[in-house]
Amino acid sequence: MSQSQLPVLIAGAGLASLLFARSLLRANIPFQVFERDASLSFRGQGYRLRLSTEGLDAIESVLDKPSFQRFYDHCGKTGxxxxxxxxxxxxxxxxxxxxxxxxxxxxxxxxxxxxxxxxxxIARGDMRRLFMEGCEPYVHFNRHVVGYELVEGRDDAVRALFADGTKSEDGSLLVGGEGIKSAVAKQVSGGLLKVxxxxxxxxxxxxxxxxxxxxxxxxxxxxxxxxxxxxxxxxxxxxxxxxxxxxxxxxxxxxxxxxxxxxxxxxxxxxxxxxxxxxxxxxxxxxxxxxxxxxxxxxxxxxxxxxxxSTPTGVPEWTNEPLVTVVGDAVHGMTPAGGIGANTAVRDSALLGRLLREAGGNRPGLTAEYEQQMRVYASEAVRSSYGMATKQFQVNVDELSEVV
Structure with missing residues (x-):
């Protein structure tokens, strides 16, 4: 990896974060991942995930051919x-x-x-383990990101803030991928991102x-x-x-x-x-x-x-911050109805990773471009997931609904 540029900082080691990290690894762009848990197996990994055509295509676009074949071979195939x-x-x-x-x-x-x-x-735990291959030296456990700060006197650097009061090294970009309770998402959106x-x-x-x-x-x-x-x-x-x-x-x-x-x-x-x-x-x-x-x-x-x-009408618009953006459940948490959430998350990873790879790192306007494109497919997915959930689970969101 290049040592001359600031690393991309990634909050959380979930599916979207780790696949995004693999994209950076392949593009030789330095990065650091910060995960609050003690290991990938620290907590239950949840249910098995169904991969759609879009989700598989996104994963295949990120991984090299041998890695994708290994991933696909590990997946179950049901008639x-x-x-x-x-x-x-x-x-x-x-x-x-x-x-x-x-x-x-x-x-x-x-x-x-x-x-x-x-x-x-494929099981969520297996998916995380396969995405993490090669990224191990750059993943730091027991590092709970609770926010960020822009580096004073610079317009090209950001730091992650940790729960223990310490800070990360300077980064060229911070990507919040730490799930539905993402502190990065709440801060960068000014509270507009709600679950x-x-x-x-x-x-x-x-x-x-x-x-x-x-x-x-x-x-x-x-x-x-x-x-x-x-x-x-x-x-x-x-x-x-x-x-x-x-x-x-x-x-x-x-x-x-x-x-x-x-x-x-x-x-x-x-x-x-x-x-x-x-x-x-x-x-x-x-x-x-x-x-x-x-x-x-x-x-x-x-x-x-x-x-x-997330907000059933789709991903809201907030004032773009060039040095901070969000992926996966942090920006569009979904119900399990239709099995859409994970597939949308890996599309984020592929899109943001491709933009960084093509630019050789972060550049002015990159996060705004990513967010503009992401809002289109992610908003459609959130609306679809919520619509199915209202029927399957007899639920609805209104002004009295509890915010996570």
């Missing part, structure tokens, strides 16, 4: 073009809206395939692949519209390989409308038995076809999560 909707109590197919009686379950994208007619997916708690809640779980035999290969949404607490559903992607190997696990993602899933003391950081038992209780009367997913689950991997969304 079938879309969801199969099933009634949780009867085990029977539902209509394409995921409802047997006009409930408007919302089907999400009609065709989930992205390459070769396959649904391509709302939609009230819906979820549980992520895993079980041995043998528990999924009765489903077979495909992408399934199982809907329970008769739960006394309100609609509860799961989504799972059952891949064809390793179905008889009990040492391998597949995941499922459960979502409940507001009030259906309640963590003790409203503490959604709980991981393990408490979350597992609630999932098992909610599915106690489900059809035997689905019971092994919960009865045989890996109790220690169960985790709660809140469903949030």
């Amino acid at each position: 079938g073009g879309g969801f199969t909707h099933l009634d949780a109590r009867t085990g029977e197919p539902l209509d394409q809206q995921g409802s047997s009686g006009g409930g408007g379950g919302g089907s999400g994208p009609g065709n989930l395939g992205s390459r070769d007619g396959k649904v391509v997916g 709302y708690d939609l009230g819906a809640r979820g549980i992520h779980g895993q079980a041995p692949t043998t528990a999924f035999r009765s489903l077979g290969e495909g992408v399934f949404r199982v809907v329970d519209d008769t739960n006394t607490r309100g609609r509860v559903s799961i989504i799972t992607n059952v891949r064809p390989n390793e179905m008889d190997d009990p040492s391998v696990e597949f995941g499922w993602t459960m979502v409940g409308v507001p009030g259906a899933i309640r963590a003790p003391n409203d503490d959604y950081t709980i991981v393990g038995e408490t979350a597992a038992r609630i999932a098992q209780e909610l599915t106690r009367d489900w059809h035997p076809r689905f019971k092994p997913l919960f009865d045989d689950m890996n109790v220690g991997q169960a985790a709660f999560w809140k469903i949030t969304c």
Whole structure:
């Protein structure tokens, strides 16, 4: 890497940040990544991510050919073009809206395939690990970015501020990629970037692949519209390989409308038995076809999560700061409806990385150009994700909605 120019500073080591870092690594542009956690595996990695055509294309444009092939080989490929909707109590197919009686379950994208007619997916943790390859010397853990300052007397340098009161070295650009609670996003946008708690809640779980035999290969949404607490559903992607190997696990993602899933003391950081038992209780009367997913689950991997969304109308405009910008969930946090969030995040990484590569580093007008282009596709994605969530999870954002 060139040592003559100031490094690009990156807050957070999530998907968007690490793929962006890979773009800089390939372009020989110096960078430093600051992650608040102690390691990539410090916390649960969440559910499996479906990669769209746009998402895969973005990733392929960043990685060199051997790295992308290694990434793609690691992805699971599932046959079938879309969801199969099933009634949780009867085990029977539902209509394409995921409802047997006009409930408007919302089907999400009609065709989930992205390459070769396959649904391509990968676990979030694996995705981060593969993106990080080669970046390890430049990733610093236990460094919690809480803001930034422009360097006095210079118009080309910025510093990240850390929770312990220290500061980073001077950087040519600061990129906030530290998720929905991004301090960089809040500061650079003057508070215009907001994330709302939609009230819906979820549980992520895993079980041995043998528990999924009765489903077979495909992408399934199982809907329970008769739960006394309100609609509860799961989504799972059952891949064809390793179905008889009990040492391998597949995941499922459960979502409940507001009030259906309640963590003790409203503490959604709980991981393990408490979350597992609630999932098992909610599915106690489900059809035997689905019971092994919960009865045989890996109790220690169960985790709660809140469903949030950025401003539903899209990414707002703020006064551009040439030395600071944002990527991923920090600028456009989305609901899980439609599986759009991660795919939009990697598009940010590819776009911003390409602009820096073409310019050989930061230049006047670069962040404004990135933000102008990003707002177009990201705003469309946020609106789509929110629209599907209003149907699937029965949520809405208004003046009384809680801000995360």
